[in-house]
Amino acid sequence: MNWWRNLNPVKNKTIIRGEIFNGIKGKIRLAEPLKNHTTFKIGGPAKFFIEPKDANDLKLLLSLVKRYNLPIFVIGRGSNLLISDKGINGVVLRLNAPYFKKLSYRNNYLNVGSGVSLSKVVLFAGEYGLSGAEFLAGIPGTVGGALAMNAGILEKVHSSEFIVHSMGDLVETVTVMDYNGKIKTLHKKDIEFGYRKSSLSKYIILGTAIRLAKENKKRIKERIKKYINYRKSTQDLSKPSAGCIFRNPKGHSAGRLIDLCGLKGKRIQDAGVSLKHANFILNLENAASRDVLQLMDLIKQEVRKKFNIDLKPEIKTWQ
Ligand SMILES: Cc1cc2nc3c(=O)[nH]c(=O)nc-3n(C[C@H](O)[C@H](O)[C@H](O)COP(=O)(O)OP(=O)(O)OC[C@H]3O[C@@H](n4cnc5c(N)ncnc54)[C@H](O)[C@@H]3O)c2cc1C
Known part of the structure; x- marks a missing residue:
């Protein structure tokens, strides 16, 4: 057995004070209330709340977490999470540094970091006259969370006709880091997207390249407005929540x-x-x-x- 497996994260003082993370360049917060990081406004403290500066910093963090046998959780915007009142006795990782929030458009692809908010993707695509991401308007998550959850909507087109739009439909490639710190680029065919789930959740998602179609900006704007109005009319946005609590059983709402x-x-x-x-x-x-x-x-x-x-x-x- 490795020596570090015998360390108790609760008793080891160096761990309690977070000194093991001294080499990390990004932000480290101790006992950070997670209710400040969830749309439900619920959740006790994270022993360590860490925002690595870049991919190398993240890799170092993963090696430390492994060495000291600490549990680790990835959080995006916290819009699909219910976190215990006792909090997390381990590391909560958020990819919120500028390195993970890049957004660019080249050769018909939108390259988006996992920390970018979905609303920013929708606005950016609209400005460039790129269509396909409008259905994400009003979903309060990040790109990483939307990929892990395969976020989307069921759009009613006629009385009994629906179209499913989901994040996975847009993806060409996704860049991930595995928990050993190895970066991989996965192609769409290597990824399983299902109803509010994807095979990506076993990785730390770093970013994605999505392909959108050129379209008239005015029409894109109208569609964005339509989706936002649809959400306002159907969802309850009056108080903090995590959106839909239960999955729709087959054939039922x-x-x-x-x-x-x-x-x-x-x-x-x-x-x-x-x-x-x-x-x-x-x-x-x-x-x-x-x-x-x-x-x-x-x-x-x-x-x-x-x-x-x-x-x-x-x-x-x-x-
Ligand atoms: C008012 C409201 C309306 C909503 N409407 C919709 C809707 O219409 N459709 C819909 O699908 N959802 C909806 N949601 C739910 C939620 O917004 C989506 O699931 C969203 O994609 C979650 O993104 P997030 O960044 O908040 O992820 P989080 O809630 O922070 O995390 C969700 C999961 O993703 C994982 N994760 C997050 N980032 C990463 C990463 N970088 N790498 C690996 N794993 C990661 C987390 O570990 C967790 O398991 C709604 C929520 C609210 C509050």
Whole structure:
């Protein structure tokens, strides 16, 4: 067994003070409240919250994390996360330095760093008259999070006709780092994209090249507006949330099932089911992670009782 496996991250003082990370050039914060980094505004402290400066810094960080046997979690905008009130006894990594937030357009490809927000991608593409990314308008995540989750929407085109748009459709290549610090460029054919999941989540996603089509800027603007209005009319943006809590079971809308159980407005402490969209749980004031989890359990029980359907979470929980 390696000597470092015997180190206890809780007892070793050098680790507690973060001195093992002295060689890291990026930002390091100790006991950083994660509620400040999630759209739910929920989450206890991260023992170490680290934003590496560049790929070399990230590689060094990964080697230290491995040497001291610390758990590591990657966070984007935290818009699909429910994090424990106890926080994370390890490293939370965010690719927020300028190195990971580059955005450029060359030879028909948009090259985007994983730390770039989706709204910036949409605006940038619009300015260059590039179409295809408009459906991402209003999704409050980063490119890294959207690739890991294969974020997207189900667009209603007629009364019973829908089109699926998802992040994976846009991708030509994705650059990742594995947890041994090795950088790879993956082609679309090497990546599995599914309903709100992708095979990329086993890596640290560094960036992507996406291909968009030339289009009239005015029409792009109109489409962006349409998607934003659609979100405003269907989603509940009045309080902090993590978007849809449950995945839609095959052939069903999770929101509709929850609604039919009469659970709109149901509340546990400060966690409440939205009155507008039953698949949204809102942080009404000062909700704790356990309140949301209890409400999720209750919803699951009721939906199972009434429809014999098992709802599965869409959000990622770090508990
Ligand atoms: C109001 C609201 C509306 C929403 N609407 C939609 C919608 O219409 N469609 C939709 O699909 N989603 C929606 N979401 C959910 C969420 O915005 C998306 O899933 C988004 O893509 C998550 O991105 P993020 O950067 O916030 O990722 P996070 O929430 O920070 O992380 C999500 C997962 O991705 C992983 N991850 C993040 N960055 C990286 C990286 N660089 N490398 C490897 N793994 C990484 C994390 O470890 C985690 O497992 C909504 C959320 C909210 C709050």
